Amino acid sequence: MKRTILLLLTTLLIGLKVNSQNLTCSDFKTGRFYIPKTKEIGKYTVVSNDSIWEFTADIDTxxxxxxxxxxxxxxxxxxxEIGNGSPRHEIIEWIDDCTYRLTYDASKSELEDDxxxxxxxxxxxxxxxxxxxxxxxxxxxxxLNDGSKISQNGIICKE
Structure with a gap:
């Protein structure tokens, strides 16, 4: 009886270990994701001419x-959700496995000023x-073209 329970527990633990995900940057290259609304999402840091300041943008609640x-x-x-409103089409230029440049695709829709x-x-x-x-x-x-930097921290999650 003890052996059966021990064998069952061992099998269960091995199964859990095999099925656990250890995601890498490559897992974020394709698929479906979501960017949750967090406290950080509207906070920006600006570095310009040896000065640093932060601001918070208005966020659509x-x-x-x-x-x-x-x-x-x-x-x-x-x-x-998918299909809600007008989608934003973006182009990804991969710099390395964990870094990419994101621009908006003007061939898919007219781009707003921002x-x-x-x-x-x-x-x-x-x-x-x-x-x-x-x-x-x-x-x-x-x-920016003048050398200033604007940065924001965020989270993207794999569904």
Missing amino acids: SVKKHVVVREKNTQIEWEN KQWINKNNGIIVSKNKIEGNCMHYTATMI
Whole structure:
């Protein structure tokens, strides 16, 4: 009886170990993801001419998360769920396994002024800070043409 229980527990533990996910940056290259609304999502840090300051942007309280469907070099992003409102089409340029440049795809839809401004400043560089569970913590940084940097921390999670 003890052997049966011991064998059952051992099999269960091995099964749990095999099925546990140890995600890597590669797991965030394709698939379906969500960006949860967090306290950090509206906070930005600006570094310009040896000065640093932070500001918080107004956030639409009706948006609880962004849903992202990512293929190798493109992604489509919706607010709250797929099919909700107008999707944002984005182009991904992979710099390395954990870092990419994100720009908006003007061939898919007319870009609003803020998206055009991001593209004119060479897009947003997204780099991994750490992976916990099914989520990657990242820093998104824009380096403006005048040399200033705007950065934001965020989380993207694999569904």
